[in-house]
Amino acid sequence: MLxxxxxxxxxxxxxxxLVTLFAVLxxxxxxxxxxxxxxxxxxxxxxxLTGHNLWLYLGVFLGSIIVIYLVDxxxxxxxxxxxxxxxxxxxxxxxxxxxxxxxxxxxxxRSGDLMTxxxxxxxxxxxxxxxxxxxxxxxxxxxxxxxxxxxxxxSWKAALVSIIPLIFFGFIVFKLWAKVDVLYEDNRDTVAKLxxxxxxxxxxxxxxxxxxxxxxxxxxxxxxxxxxxxxxxxLVLYNGAIGQTAKxxxxxxxxxxxxxxxxxxxxGEMTIGQLISFQIYLGMLxxxxxxxxxxxxxxxxxxxxxRKIEELLNAEDQLEKTGHNGIEKIDSIDxxxxxxxxxxxxxxxxxxxxxxxxxxxxLGIVGKTGSGKTTLIRQLLRQYPIGxxxxxxxxxxxxxNYDIAQLEGLIGYVPQEHILFSKSVGHNIRFGNLDADExxxxxxIESADFTKDVSRMKEGLDTLIGEKGVSISGGQKQRxxxxxxxxxxxxxxxxxxxxSAVDAKTERAIIENIxxxxxxxxxxxxxxxxxxxxxADQVIVVEDGAITEIGTPQELLASxxxxxxxxxxxxxxxxxxxxx
Ligand SMILES: Nc1ncnc2c1ncn2[C@@H]1O[C@H](COP(=O)(O)OP(=O)(O)OP(=O)(O)O)[C@@H](O)[C@H]1O
Numbered sequence: 001m002l003x004x005x006x007x008x009x010x011x012x013x014x015x016x017x018l019v020t021l022f023a024v025l026x027x028x029x030x031x032x033x034x035x036x037x038x039x040x041x042x043x044x045x046x047x048x049l050t051g052h053n054l055w056l057y058l059g060v061f062l063g064s065i066i067v068i069y070l071v072d073x074x075x076x077x078x079x080x081x082x083x084x085x086x087x088x089x090x091x092x093x094x095x096x097x098x099x100x101x102x103x104x105x106x107x108x109x110r111s112g113d114l115m116t117x118x119x120x121x122x123x124x125x126x127x128x129x130x131x132x133x134x135x136x137x138x139x140x141x142x143x144x145x146x147x148x149x150x151x152x153x154x155s156w157k158a159a160l161v162s163i164i165p166l167i168f169f170g171f172i173v174f175k176l177w178a179k180v181d182v183l184y185e186d187n188r189d190t191v192a193k194l195x196x197x198x199x200x201x202x203x204x205x206x207x208x209x210x211x212x213x214x215x216x217x218x219x220x221x222x223x224x225x226x227x228x229x230x231x232x233x234x235l236v237l238y239n240g241a242i243g244q245t246a247k248x249x250x251x252x253x254x255x256x257x258x259x260x261x262x263x264x265x266x267x268g269e270m271t272i273g274q275l276i277s278f279q280i281y282l283g284m285l286x287x288x289x290x291x292x293x294x295x296x297x298x299x300x301x302x303x304x305x306x307r308k309i310e311e312l313l314n315a316e317d318q319l320e321k322t323g324h325n326g327i328e329k330i331d332s333i334d335x336x337x338x339x340x341x342x343x344x345x346x347x348x349x350x351x352x353x354x355x356x357x358x359x360x361x362x363l364g365i366v367g368k369t370g371s372g373k374t375t376l377i378r379q380l381l382r383q384y385p386i387g388x389x390x391x392x393x394x395x396x397x398x399x400x401n402y403d404i405a406q407l408e409g410l411i412g413y414v415p416q417e418h419i420l421f422s423k424s425v426g427h428n429i430r431f432g433n434l435d436a437d438e439x440x441x442x443x444x445i446e447s448a449d450f451t452k453d454v455s456r457m458k459e460g461l462d463t464l465i466g467e468k469g470v471s472i473s474g475g476q477k478q479r480x481x482x483x484x485x486x487x488x489x490x491x492x493x494x495x496x497x498x499x500s501a502v503d504a505k506t507e508r509a510i511i512e513n514i515x516x517x518x519x520x521x522x523x524x525x526x527x528x529x530x531x532x533x534x535x536a537d538q539v540i541v542v543e544d545g546a547i548t549e550i551g552t553p554q555e556l557l558a559s560x561x562x563x564x565x566x567x568x569x570x571x572x573x574x575x576x577x578x579x580x
Pocket of ligand 1: 107344345368370371373
């Protein structure tokens with residue numbers, strides 16, 4: 001951490017140079033009022049105080065206080081505004097990293113943990129570089145200045161005797177160093193787990209209520225907060241122990257100093273003014289040492305957060321690096337005896353996948369739940385490392401050779417779980433193509449069969465849809481997501497079970513619109529409802545990660561396999577529905 005901070009400080013030499021200069025200046029100036037008090041008392045005791053001297057002392061005293069105030073305000077302001085700048089720069093860097101990481105990374109890190117890193121950890125780091133620098137700059141220079149002035153203007157013997165307990169305090173703090181680090185990490189991790197719990201509960205609050213688990217969840221939460229409290233108490237115990245030890249030892253230091261000073265006065269080696277001044281210095285020294293002990297806590301807290309942020313910044317998503325070949329359009333997609341296994345899985349999830357899709361064609365992917373349909377789609381989206389067996393080729397070249405961002409730019413993907421932002425309906429659709437004009441918006445909305453829904457909304461496209469689209473229906477969410485993909489006019493459109501929440505008639509209308517407006521573009525439709533792929537050029541049936549049937553819908557019907565059985569069952573269901 002210190003190395004990284006050092007680099008940052010070197011990058012801003014003017015700010016930190018001035019801050020250090022002002023801190024040293026302030027420490028030096030802070031000693032002036034005390035020195036004036038010493039002079040003033042000695043003048044009274046020795047009966048040498050004149051009116052001129054009195055005004056002089058008062059002037060210097062007040063003047064130094066004002067200058068100290070101005071110097072302190074300036075350097076503390078400079079220091080903290082720089083540490084806020086550090087926080088915001090770091091937050092931007094971490095955010096950029098998060099945007100670049102892919103699925104395997106997000107399977108390893110939980111949302112609550114990531115939130116804690118983005119918020120408290122970055123805050124702590126900002127505090128460390130700000131408050132930590134302040135503690136070092138002011139307390140170290142202050143401690144040294146006080147010691148020097150004590151030795152020079154009061155009694156070096158009394159000064160040396162009095163600092164013995166303070167040296168002992170430094171030793172205790174050093175011993176507790178490692179323990180405090182462990183406690184901080186423990187405490188922080190428990191808080192991160194709790195944040196995760198809160199996020200999950202908020203997400204699933206409706207399910208929880210529906211299952212009558214509110215009280216149970218409350219109890220579980222209480223247990224977790226009790227654990228957080230326990231960890232916090234451990235920390236408080238150590239923090240308190242350090243603080244109280246500091247108080248005890250500084251008290252001891254004062255007592256030793258006072259006794260020894262009394263002895264020196266009786267021997268005529270110290271004046272009353274020096275004694276009072278010495279005691280004030282000793283009080284200041286105790287404060288400075290107390291501040292130095294705070295450095296340990298600030299450092300340890302910052303260090304724990306630093307490790308968490310470093311872990312994020314160094315994280316890999318286990319994906320190969322992006323290729324460098326550019327790609328402007330997708331003319332063909334070719335899976336060649338391709339196999340894939342999830343990094344976290346024991347078994348193979350796709351085996352011997354072999355098919356070819358030409359530009360302008362529509363491919364239907366069907367099969368039982370959990371058979372591997374989404375897994376197959378994820379390969380085209382490069383969400384996971386490419387499997388070691390076989391190949392995926394686009395326009396005849398291995399997919400991994402292409403620049404991922406360019407490839408992503410050619411694909412419009414509508415996932416199973418609809419991710420909507422808590423903004424307006426219009427914003428969510430336009431997100432697919434920020435340059436789209438009103439005509440393109442209207443066209444995409446019409447093709448997604450969403451025009452009527454918009455006209456029924458009081459605020460039209462400006463209707464706010466709340467977090468995760470809470471204020472619109474499941475079918476509406478699906479159609480907003482489809483409109484968002486269509487407005488992009490992608491070379492390849494992938495609908496991953498994206499029509500499950502709309503009725504058969506709406507589904508038919510959307511599929512017809514898509515085929516109509518997307519001539520000469522490629523579509524992949526993953527579905528459980530076979531009617532959605534009845535017009536596809538090619539359909540594959542996936543079972544247990546392998547293609548078991550492939551052909552046109554008519555060919556699959558004729559071969560009387562799974563597709564045929566499923567088709568007949570679904571036809572019967574449709575007939576029953578129509579008869580009701
Ligand atoms: N991230 C993952 N890590 C490990 N295994 C996974 C992961 N995602 C899915 N799987 C496994 O891969 C298999 C295929 O899952 P997939 O989601 O591709 O099925 P699917 O055919 O799309 O199912 P559904 O029709 O229910 O959406 C399942 O056995 C599933 O448990």
